[in-house]
Amino acid sequence: MDGFQRRREQKKRNILEAALTLFMEYGIQKVSISEIAKKANVSQVTIYNYFESKHQLIHDVFIYYIEKSYTHFEKIVFADIPFPEKIKQFIFSKKETAKQIHEELYQHLMKEYAQEGNYIESLYAQKVIPLFTHLLNEGKEQGFVDPNLSNEAILFYVKMLSDYMQKEEVYQSILPMTEDITNIFFYGIVGKR
Amino acid sequence: MDGFQRRREQKKRNILEAALTLFMEYGIQKVSISEIAKKANVSQVTIYNYFESKHQLIHDVFIYYIEKSYTHFEKIVFADIPFPEKIKQFIFSKKETAKQIHEELYQHLMKEYAQEGNYIESLYAQKVIPLFTHLLNEGKEQGFVDPNLSNEAILFYVKMLSDYMQKEEVYQSILPMTEDITNIFFYGIVGKR
């Protein structure tokens, strides 16, 4: 990739980053192309030169975000820390990359996900699931995970908790309960015996 | 309340209902006042006569929705069914009233909640919490709930699950895992012993 290409990529990245930040803070519809342009220090038209339309920009921001998230996920799975610690990190760590993703973006993303199954679906099937299975096997070997539970169900729980923590309001009010939340996750509301 | 008043109230209700329906299906920003007016069979100006501004309308729809939800919640708590069944209903029942609330409305509502603590906060503190405490005490008496867990943490879990189930995509894909989900909730990922 020559200098031309590299600068182009960098600018594209700037725009994506600006858009992601704004989308996460204000939602998609409230953010105008002109705002993104201002934040990314380019003209509106430049954005159109790179992304064709607002719709396409959103889509690309989506991809960009997903890839960032996956990388984060990967790091935790292969980290050199005990299994329960990994789970905790999934649930409670404010990801540097993801920070606080606005629900609306999420919503939008999920529709794309449903519609265009293509990219995301394959990412999930081929990469996320195996990674997660790997993680759970580790948990089962160490007696932290009931082998009778389906991986899907557990993945669902982790994802739900993780998503939920992304909401600022929730995160703040839940922090004091970290211990209890974790306990419920491991031992349920019936509690350890 | 005389006939005049009553008719006025009815019209207001119509508008709220129309707005809620549209908000839940398309989100707040995508729905224009003109659409709400059409659906409620009134002129746009009439809406302004009752609600001052779109912002205020949204707020009122919010209140309207919260009260409906609370009523639903109340019914379950006092229903004549076993404790675990009540929990299941919270989590899995597609509420008639709420159906599938669009995430965006929820988002908006939560901001209001944070901002205007007033109404909602007091509703929560004075009505929902006591109701929930009542429910959990029932659970503790019957050995379904670990007495060491804080009620807040459990409420958080229930609410989270319940919210999550409102998302159409999630609901569909999760139904087959009902049993596992419930088990995790009661016994955690470590499982029953």
Next chain:
Amino acid sequence: MDGFQRRREQKKRNILEAALTLFMEYGIQKVSISEIAKKANVSQVTIYNYFESKHQLIHDVFIYYIEKSYTHFEKIVFADIPFPEKIKQFIFSKKETAKQIHEELYQHLMKEYAQEGNYIESLYAQKVIPLFTHLLNEGKEQGFVDPNLSNEAILFYVKMLSDYMQKEEVYQSILPMTEDITNIFFYGIVGKR
């Protein structure tokens, strides 16, 4: 039609008239909605309230223009003047109504005509053609028209000449040749014998 309706119709007419004038002078694409609004002394949005879109406005201007033209045509056919005079009027009279229609509008109109055959086609088939036939029969009776010629061909000639005269540049330069043009029309380039 009550006062409400009447005022509404009047405003619509104003807009149509403003649009027609501008279209005829500058062509369709060069004229922006905002210019039409200014000329008609209303806001842009008002135009949208009446016409839905620029495309629709153009279409309605078209209909408006056609009807005006037809009325003009009708007047000449039934005027109390000799046959050759009628022909001359068709060809040379700068119609008050039509004035100088910009070629582009004409172009656009013709495409609509082709596409939506509906309105125009039926107007032509049911009204214009009979009217013209009536006129030609008059001409044939008086020995001004060769009975072997098809009405279509003559209509074509008249229309072509009439259209052509609408072009300002042409009109100016052709006026001195009026006599010759008329002669060619009646006797051809071979000339009277």
Next chain:
Amino acid sequence: MDGFQRRREQKKRNILEAALTLFMEYGIQKVSISEIAKKANVSQVTIYNYFESKHQLIHDVFIYYIEKSYTHFEKIVFADIPFPEKIKQFIFSKKETAKQIHEELYQHLMKEYAQEGNYIESLYAQKVIPLFTHLLNEGKEQGFVDPNLSNEAILFYVKMLSDYMQKEEVYQSILPMTEDITNIFFYGIVGKR
């Protein structure tokens, strides 16, 4: 002209040809510089290097087109075919060069013609008129043209017919009437005697 110059001329020609083609198909205003650039396989800026502005480009396309047309005209006049045949060719032949010139270009051209009389006017005065006079003299000698008619008037007629035939819609619907159209041209609506 060295190789450098020649290549430059060739590129210019490419651009003119691309522009003419697009203008004729879609009209002037609908065609963007970027489209012309794409069709001519050059960058937009290159077009500006050669033509200064879109306006200038249009003007040059115009000149280019006129010269092509003149060449075509010349060929017919000196062709070895009878006089009536030449006339027919003028009127009915879809010129290879001109094909179907979009009305809008024509319109634009005519304005230039009026404004800048310079080039076109002199082309007309010095070349087209003499050529046409030559043709008509031939017609008069053979008894096909009334010597009392002014050449201007006849030229007007021929040009009008010829222009009109360029319109696709007209051309199609007129073809069946070729014979009548020709007869009217030669003998008028009064007919041969």
Next chain:
DNA sequence: AATGAATGAGGGTTCATTCAT
């Protein structure tokens, strides 16, 4: 009290043109 009509402000998008390499 209710409505049809009207509008200012703003949004996404395109285009002719210029800048910088």
Next chain:
DNA sequence: GATGAATGAACCCTCATTCAT
């Protein structure tokens, strides 16, 4: 000389809101 990148201005259109009846 040629190009990819960038832009200001303008366009069509929508929306929350107000005016006038």
